[in-house]
Amino acid sequence: MGCIHGKCCSRYPSSSDGDNKDEMGVHPGENTHILANRSVDIVDVPSHNYRLAYSFITQRGYYPETPEKENQDSFCIKTNIQDNPNVHFFGVFDGHGLMGTQCATFVKDRLVEILSNDAALLDDPVKAFSAAFLATNDELHNSDIDDSMSGTTAITALVIGDKLYVANVGDSRAVLAVKEGNNKVLAQDLSYDQTPFRKDECERVKLCGARVLSVDQVEGLKDPGIQFWGDEETEGGDPPRLWVQNGMYPGTAFTRSVGDSTAEKIGVVADPEVSILELKSNHAFFVVASDGVFEFLSSQTVVDMVNKYGDPRDACSAITGESYKLWLEHENRTDDITIIIVQIKDLTNV
Structure with missing residues (x-):
């Protein structure tokens, strides 16, 4: 099939088990501005x-x-890249700024093209x-879009035969489910969040001239000389951010992105980290999702939730509802939430 782009509004559809409304829970703004797959697409x-x-x-x-x-x-899903039935692309792009x-x-269109x-x-x-x-990134800088204080993270997965290539800029994430024994499924991260929490x-960004401080430190509420912020799970509410030397901007909580031309001057880059994996018969599925999913759900929790459902539509629904x-x-708010679940079926190598 062609490229599927997720930027429109749609009423939440029925799942294979009927009405999924209860599974989504009752939340402010529920069932508004949702685009969901109405069928499970399968590609060989x-x-x-x-x-x-x-x-x-x-x-x-x-x-x-x-x-x-x-x-x-x-997001973008493009199968049969270069008219090759063995090459398929899955990507999620989390925009930020005005x-x-x-x-x-722009990025989900041009990157895959x-x-x-x-x-x-x-x-x-x-x-x-x-x-x-x-x-x-260069094309975005030179486009009519003002990306001086705006941009997008990108988590992308490319299947070529039995190889999986994951390219990441930012703090969205790709996770693989690995079956061990009869009942155990372990989460294997395929990307690593690029934030100042990573030493x-x-x-790297400090060498490029960035000040790395939390908002409380910038505002004088905490000692800026303490360059230790704990970990993302415990300190995610006031994370370390990137600032120019003599200003209160741009304040990015990530160290790589596409766009963000101002932050680029202090070390934010669009160069992706790429991981390579050979798919095996004990690899059940992989997940590509924005950080709206992973803010309060660990990779293992997401894998455990997906593993409960035979139908990826139901798994998408459950994870979206739980994240929300x-x-x-x-x-008092939620982030935008986007998730792609890809099941690996009938692979017989070991």
């Missing part, structure tokens, strides 16, 4: 005689102070991925 990978079955949901966040705020998440929606839409047009894609997918991200990323509920338990 004939080179290794297996199939991918996938579904998705994207839901606008609940923003009581800006009720008309757009869903700044976007022009975040436009940035995410540039990747698809790269004649060297199958020879060197890692190089092609990096080149596509950097070219898309390597923190040091947890946001409102911890804050």
Whole structure:
């Protein structure tokens, strides 16, 4: 099939088990601005005689102070890249800033197009991925979109035969489910959030001139000399952010993105980290999702939830509902939430 782009509104559909309304829970703004898959799409990978079955949901966040705020998440699924039945792409793009929606839409369109047009894609997918991200970033800078204080993160997965390539910029995430024994399924992260919580990323942006401080530190409520912020799970409410030396901007909580031309001057880059994995028969599925999912759900929790459902539509619904509920338990708003679940079926290698 062609490219599926998630930037429109739709009423939440029925699942294979009937009405899913109760599973979503009752929350402010429920069932508004949702695009969900009405069927499970299946694509073959004939080179290794297996199939991918996938579904998705994207839901606008609940923003009581800006009720008309757009869903700044976007996504793209493109199968049979270069007319090759063994090459398939899945990506989620989480826009931010005043022009975040436009940035995410631009990037999900151009990234996969540039990747698809790269004649060297199958020879060197890692190089092609990096080149596509950097070219898309340059095009965004030179477009009519003001990306000085706006941009998008991007988590993308490319299946080529029995290889899975995951390219990431930012703090969205891809996770693989690995079956161990009869009943155990373990989460294996395929990407690592690029934030100042990571020591390597923190040091990299400091060398580029960034001040790394939490909002409380910038505002003088905490000692700026303490350059230790704990971990993301315990200190996520006031995370370390990037600031120019003599200003109170841009305040990004991530160290890589596409766009963000101001933050680029202090070390935020569009160069992706790319991981490579050989798919095996004990790999059940993988998840590609925005940080709206992972803010309050661990990778293992997400895998455990998906594993409860045979139908990825139901799994998408359950995770979206649980994420939404947890946001409102911890804050007075929710983030935009986007998730793609891809089941790996009938793969027989070991």
